[in-house]
Amino acid sequence: xxxxxxxxxxxxxxxxxxxxxxxxxxxxxxxxxxxxxxxxxxxxxxxxxxxxxxxxxxxxxxxxxxxxxxxxxxxxxxxxxxxxxxxxxxxxxxxxxxxxxxxxxxxxxxxxxxxxxxxxxxxxxxxxxxxxxxxxxxxxxxxxxxxxxxxxxxxxxxxxxxxxxxxxxxxxxxxxxxxxxxxxxxxxxxxxxxxxxxxxxxxxxxxxxxxxxxxxxxxxxxxxxxxxxxxxxxxxxxxxxxxxxxxxxxxxxxxxxxxxxxxxxxxxxxxxxxxxxxxxxxxxxxxxxxxxxxxxxxxxxxxxxxxxxxxxxxxxxxxxxxxxxxxxxxxxxxxxxxxxxxxxxxxxxxxxxxxxxxxxxxxxxxxxxxxxxxxxxxxxxxxxxxxxxxxxxxxxxxxxxxxxxxxxxxxxxxxxxxxxxxxxxxxxxxxxxxxxxxxxxxxxxxxxxxxxxxxxxxxxxxxxxxxxxxxxxxxxxxxxxxxxxxxxxxxxxxxxxxxxxxxxxxxxxxxxxxxxxxxxxxxxxxxxxxxxxxxxxxxxxxxxxxxxxxxxxxxxxxxxxxxxxxxxxxxxxxxxxxxxxxxxxxxxxxxxxxxxxxxxxxxxxxxxxxxxxxxxxxxxxxxxxxxxxxxxxxxxxxxxxxxxxxxxxxxxxxxxxxxxxxxxxxxxxxxxxxxxxxxxxxxxxxxxxxxxxxxxxxxxxxxxxxxxxxxxxxxxxxxxxxxxxxxxxxx
Amino acid sequence: xxxxxxxxxxxxxxxxxxxxxxxxxxxxxxxxxxxxxxxxxxxxxxxxxxxxxxxxxxxxxxxxxxxxxxxxxxxxxxxxxxxxxxxxxxxxxxxxxxxxxxxxxxxxxxxxxxxxxxxxxxxxxxxxxxxxxxxxxxxxxxxxxxxxxxxxxxxxxxxxxxxxxxxxxxxxxxxxxxxxxxx
Ligand code: FES
Ligand code: FES
Numbered sequence: 001x002x003x004x005x006x007x008x009x010x011x012x013x014x015x016x017x018x019x020x021x022x023x024x025x026x027x028x029x030x031x032x033x034x035x036x037x038x039x040x041x042x043x044x045x046x047x048x049x050x051x052x053x054x055x056x057x058x059x060x061x062x063x064x065x066x067x068x069x070x071x072x073x074x075x076x077x078x079x080x081x082x083x084x085x086x087x088x089x090x091x092x093x094x095x096x097x098x099x100x101x102x103x104x105x106x107x108x109x110x111x112x113x114x115x116x117x118x119x120x121x122x123x124x125x126x127x128x129x130x131x132x133x134x135x136x137x138x139x140x141x142x143x144x145x146x147x148x149x150x151x152x153x154x155x156x157x158x159x160x161x162x163x164x165x166x167x168x169x170x171x172x173x174x175x176x177x178x179x180x181x182x183x184x185x186x187x188x189x190x191x192x193x194x195x196x197x198x199x200x201x202x203x204x205x206x207x208x209x210x211x212x213x214x215x216x217x218x219x220x221x222x223x224x225x226x227x228x229x230x231x232x233x234x235x236x237x238x239x240x241x242x243x244x245x246x247x248x249x250x251x252x253x254x255x256x257x258x259x260x261x262x263x264x265x266x267x268x269x270x271x272x273x274x275x276x277x278x279x280x281x282x283x284x285x286x287x288x289x290x291x292x293x294x295x296x297x298x299x300x301x302x303x304x305x306x307x308x309x310x311x312x313x314x315x316x317x318x319x320x321x322x323x324x325x326x327x328x329x330x331x332x333x334x335x336x337x338x339x340x341x342x343x344x345x346x347x348x349x350x351x352x353x354x355x356x357x358x359x360x361x362x363x364x365x366x367x368x369x370x371x372x373x374x375x376x377x378x379x380x381x382x383x384x385x386x387x388x389x390x391x392x393x394x395x396x397x398x399x400x401x402x403x404x405x406x407x408x409x410x411x412x413x414x415x416x417x418x419x420x421x422x423x424x425x426x427x428x429x430x431x432x433x434x435x436x437x438x439x440x441x442x443x444x445x446x447x448x449x450x451x452x453x454x455x456x457x458x459x460x461x462x463x464x465x466x467x468x469x470x471x472x473x474x475x476x477x478x479x480x481x482x483x484x485x486x487x488x489x490x491x492x493x494x495x496x497x498x499x500x501x502x503x504x505x506x507x508x509x510x511x512x513x514x515x516x517x518x519x520x521x522x523x524x525x526x527x528x529x530x531x532x533x534x535x536x537x538x539x540x541x542x543x544x545x546x547x548x549x550x551x552x553x554x555x556x557x558x559x560x561x562x563x564x565x566x567x568x569x570x571x572x573x574x575x576x577x578x579x580x581x582x583x584x585x586x587x588x589x590x591x592x593x594x595x596x597x598x599x600x601x602x603x604x605x606x607x608x609x610x611x612x613x614x615x616x617x618x619x620x621x622x623x624x625x626x627x628x629x630x631x632x633x634x635x636x637x638x639x640x641x642x643x644x645x646x647x648x649x650x651x652x653x654x655x656x657x658x659x660x661x662x663x664x665x666x667x668x669x670x671x672x673x674x675x676x677x678x679x680x681x682x683x684x685x686x687x688x689x690x691x692x693x694x695x696x697x698x699x700x701x702x703x704x705x706x707x708x709x710x711x712x713x714x715x716x717x718x719x720x721x722x723x724x725x726x727x728x729x730x731x
Numbered sequence: 732x733x734x735x736x737x738x739x740x741x742x743x744x745x746x747x748x749x750x751x752x753x754x755x756x757x758x759x760x761x762x763x764x765x766x767x768x769x770x771x772x773x774x775x776x777x778x779x780x781x782x783x784x785x786x787x788x789x790x791x792x793x794x795x796x797x798x799x800x801x802x803x804x805x806x807x808x809x810x811x812x813x814x815x816x817x818x819x820x821x822x823x824x825x826x827x828x829x830x831x832x833x834x835x836x837x838x839x840x841x842x843x844x845x846x847x848x849x850x851x852x853x854x855x856x857x858x859x860x861x862x863x864x865x866x867x868x869x870x871x872x873x874x875x876x877x878x879x880x881x882x883x884x885x886x887x888x889x890x891x892x893x894x895x896x897x898x899x900x901x902x903x904x905x906x907x908x909x910x911x912x913x914x
Contacts, residue, residue: 032837033829035845036852038780038820045779078745079763124774125765190784190792190846190895239782239846240895272785467844467896621840621898628897653789653893662890664899666882 002499005519006572007443010678014522015480015612019542023480026617029472030491031237031465040237043209044194044269051196051265052081053124054258055131056250056274057117059109062645063343064140066107069117073135079126083134084258085117092346093193093280094219094247095316096505097212097444101223102247103313109138110311111343112146112647113277118254120266128271144343146646148284148309151340159305159336160325162391165290168301168332172292175301176369180289180361181714184639185282187350188658191239192275197255198265205232208252211241212503213462217496219248224256233462236494238504241466242629243349244279246505276651280348281639283308283318285357289365292330297375297383299330304362307338311346318347322354323438323694324362326579327401328381329390344646349505351629352690355439356697360633360715363435363698367705371420377702378409378585381436394579397679398686400609401436401583404673408434408585408607411671421709421731428591429731430602431707435698437584437608439691442508443575443681447499447568448516450478452524454556456488459520463501463513464494468689469618473510474517476615477683481521483541483555499566507582507687510614512569515681519567527565531558569682578679582691584608586627586699592708594731597722599635599704603667606696611677611686619688623670626692632659634697635716751815753778754822760809768807769793772819780820780849784893791892794850795819801857803891820849823856832856832909841905843896851892855906858888880910 015023034040047053059066071083087106091114094102109116119134121127145151169175189209196207204226210216213233221228238245251268259266270278285308292301306320321335350356370377385402388395409415417432424430448461459474471491479486492498502512529539534548541547544555587605592598606627613619636657640649650656670692676684697715705711709729710722717725750759753776760775767786772778772795781804784792788806795804796818804817824830832852835841842848862884867874870887878884885903894902 028837029840031845032842033826033833035842035848036820036833036836037824037826037829038778038849039826040845041779042782042846044783045773046777047774123763123766124770125763129765188895190790190844190893191782192784238844240844242895269783272787272789467842467846469843617840618843621843621896621901624900625843625897628899652787653785654787658893658895659897659899660890660893661886661899661903664886664897666886666900666903668900 002447002566002568004568004570006570007574007681008572009574011682013676013684015683018480019540020480020483022476022486024613024616027472027476027486027615029469029618030475031471042191042237042239043196043207043235044267047267048198048265051267052120052122052262053127054118054120054255054266054268055127056115056254056268056270057119057131057134058274058277059112059114059116061109061138061140062112062146063144064109064138066109066116066136067139068137070135074119074130074133077126077130079122080130081120081122081262083117083119084254088223088253088257090223090250090253092278093249095314096246096349097215098247099215099218101219111345112645113345115250115278118258118268120258146343147643148340148342151309151342153341155339157337159334161334163332165301165303165332165334168330169290169292172300173295174372175292176365176372177290178365178368179713180287182285182357182360184284184641185350185633185637186276186639186656187242187244188656189240189242189244192270192272193245193249193251193279194269195252195255196265196267197259199260203230204256205234206252206256207234209238209245210235211238211245211464211466211505213464213494213496214500214503216248220252223248223253233496234494235464238464238466241504242351243505246349250278272653273651276648276656277345281345282350283310283347285318285320287320287361289361291365291369293369293373297373297380299328299384301332302328302330303334305336307340309340309342309347311344312341314346316348319354320358322440323359325391326389326581327436327438328384329386333390344641345648352439352693355690355694356633359695360697363695364701367433367702377434378405378414381405389579392579397578397580398611398675398677399583400673400675404583404585404607404609407671407673408587408605412587412605414587417706420706427594429594429708430591431703432589433699433702433706434585434587435695435702437586437691437695439507439582439687439694441580441582441680441686442506443571444502444508444512445568445570446501446512446516447566448501448513448520449499449564449566450517450520450524451562451564452482452559453562454559457482457484459489459491459517460498461493461501461513461516462496462498463509464504466504468504468509468622469615470509470513472618473514473614477514477517478521481518481525484544507690511681511685511687514614514685515569515683516567518683519569520565523565523567524563527563528558574679580677580680580686582608582610582686584691586696588699588703590700590703590707592704592722597719597726599717599722601631601665601700603665605669606692607671607673608691609673609675610688610691611675611680612684613672614685619672620670622688623692624668626690627668627696628659628664629693630696631663631700633716634700636663638716747810749809749813751812751817753817754819762809764810766809767805768809768812769804771809772804778819778821782846782849791854792847792850794854794892796853796857801854820853823852831912835905835909839901839905839908841902842898847892847894851894851902854889854892859910880907
């Protein structure tokens with residue numbers, strides 16, 4: 001029986017007492033040699049004997065009904081095997097943690113770009129050719145709303161409030177009321193979504209590009225109408241996710257269906273264009289920030305309202321004001337959201353849903369308030385550190401926001417910041433900006449198995465490593481707990497035949513799968529203590545030697561048969577009694593070209609407190625990656641739609657501008673402040689992958705303002721917008 | 732699932748044969764006339780280290796060395812490379828015997844998911860040669876003379892290789908580290 005541990009109270013900091021000393025160490029990733037030599041196998045790597053290849057066909061109307069798919073239009077083409085469509089096809093990927101099939105629209109089209117059929121052929125070339133030629137006829141609906149700004153199908157809940165915002169805002173000595181927009185954005189993971197399906201009798205094995213296998217298995221089974229026990233998913237390597245691979249997608253279901261009918265393996269890899277068309281995007285937002293403060297900078301009123309969009313039938317709405325609800329607090333707080341329904345590529349989670357766009361607005365508004373108050377932006381934030389979550393009244397489990405702000409200012413040389421527009425180097429204005437960072441933290445039900453033999457240990461869980469460092473950190477936790485060199489621990493991931501973990505998403509993977517691994521290893525420690533005849537607290541395990549009860553025994557001698565323990569963990573009372581979030585501070589220096597408006601980021605610093613760090617090297621990579629995503633959101637990324645049909649215009653990597661080498665400065669620093677979050681989980685960690693992006697873009701935009709006077713309210717701050725804003729500011 | 736040459740049994744009139752050298756070995760592939768070098772490497776030869784990120788020459792994940800120069804193999808038709816010499820990531824080193832660049836990527840954590848990584852490494856291999864040969868770039872102060880191996884040069888010259896995990900600063904540290912080891 002698996003023991004499920006509920007996080008009901010603070011746990012001892014066992015990882016600080018164990019003797020191996022490798023938790024937190026900046027170790028290389030164990031799978032690194034495979035990755036750098038091209039031997040790590042991703043979903044689309046490899047075609048088994050006899051495999052056929054499929055290419056998805058997209059709808060070319062915004063909304064309506066398919067009246068015919070003319071298979072004869074391609075059946076004569078050399079190598080074409082068949083055209084597949086039908087009631088099981090997915091409209092779009094499942095939302096994260098859905099655990100059931102997403103919308104299966106039958107013969108209906110709900111957005112331009114929706115995958116409606118799969119053409120399967122002997123070769124990729126034949127399938128691609130046929131997919132482009134396939135004749136599809138439609139009955140298009142008239143008057144379809146494809147522009148979210150014009151949607152009248154609006155959903156609105158009562159605002160979330162604390163205190164009386166209107167009264168506090170009216171009474172405030174200084175007030176600010178600003179509107180911002182952010183465009184739709186794409187996760188654009190480098191690995192396109194891919195699936196390789198193969199049946200053996202009624203059992204399906206799917207190699208997929210997926211982040212959350214425990215849920216994906218249920219979603220795939222439900223989509224196909226088969227029991228979940230008949231499905232096995234493998235995803236040992238995933239080429240990035242960022243939310244885009246949270247749920248089962250159309251490529252997986254289509255591959256499974258075609259493979260079942262044909263009795264041979266079928267591989268379906270989305271083209272890059274299909275990834276843009278048919279994978280959940282981040283919604284565009286329009287946001288309104290109202291801040292009211294005393295002359296001395298104390299916030300009295302804070303309201304953050306937003307409007308986002310999604311297609312009909314999707315429950316997800318980007319939680320734009322998530323961080324605004326707890327980061328500072330005020331007497332009067334109010335947060336209202338409007339969700340507009342629209343016939344466009346559906347929206348879902350993209351790295352740090354909520355904070356990634358909401359903090360661009362909040363932290364620019366704070367910067368502007370600091371200007372109005374003639375106050376240092378760092379000091380304004382320090383003045384408004386809340387004692388507890390201002391909306392819920394929960395105490396924070398651990399917060400070092402103030403320390404991050406002070407430490408960051410010190411390390412960055414913040415006091416050298418000049419008045420707006422006064423630092424010029426040739427044709428470049430140079431400026432500095434900063435912002436706070438916050439991203440709430442979670443623990444999600446997770447299980448893992450640890451085996452210990454004389455040879456070493458093995459960790460098994462269906463958890464994924466999407467670049468996050470799971471292989472490294474789970475190995476380090478197990479090695480630490482069992483007193484083994486890390487090379488003696490093998491980590492096996494990405495296989496649904498292993499115990500089910502949280503999956504990678506919401507920055508909760510390390511917390512959750514890490515805690516399960518920790519607990520399973522802890523159970524093994526208990527057995528070992530029994531064999532040593534000592535209490536658990538007396539047991540020391542180090543370099544393969546067990547010590548306790550005045551004895552010293554090589555570990556191998558304590559183990560006759562392999563010791564196997566499985567453990568599972570879930571959130572408990574501490575998630576109610578306390579509020580857990582990562583906090584940090586971002587600093588940026590930019591140069592803005594006086595005549596073209598081009599923005600060059602010169603350096604960035606992120607100081608973060610995110611609980612116990614499990615591997616300083618992979619954690620730093622995660623944080624840096626997030627900060628660069630912040631750069632993209634601030635300066636380059638914009639998913640453009642044609643307002644007439646709603647189709648994605650910037651549907652490839654030449655038109656959707658993810659940051660490239662030349663956009664990113666070499667001078668990027670991440671500093672972690674020592675912290676333990678005792679209320680978060682048994683290993684005292686917090687999520688990392690999303691804190692780095694939260695606020696980072698705002699630090700850049702605030703630096704642009706300081707450099708050249710341009711305050712850009714419609715993001716990204718492309719040269720045209722910067723120039724216009726500079727002119728508006730009189731530069 | 733074993734990687735196999737799935738097309739071995741599929742012979743039709745639009746097929747042709749091309750012979751080239753891959754990682755020092757003479758290879759012959761039978762392929763569709765439309766097959767890219769990338770797909771021939773991945774699916775015919777089972778060399779899946781070279782990745783397909785866009786199939787449009789926009790991401791660099793498919794970078795290979797063609798007669799020593801870096802190219803996007805998704806933009807090359809296999810048919811055009813009769814007699815050519817191709818080097819893929821597999822030809823630069825194996826997990827047991829990594830070369831200096833590969834080791835540096837591991838040591839510096841110059842990757843996260845690893846999907847763009849083979850392309851970054853192959854591209855960097857050729858890029859360092861271009862630098863040594865004195866080929867100027869947009870970041871170079873002058874069109875002639877010695878090109879410095881500084882971060883700005885590496886950033887400019889590596890900009891054809893996207894990394895959505897955004898390991899950029901560490902990728903460049905890794906390249907600089909490997910270049911120093913070599914010189
Ligand atoms: S796959 Fe060739 S450049 Fe992207
Ligand atoms: S390491 Fe993931 S895209 Fe570069």
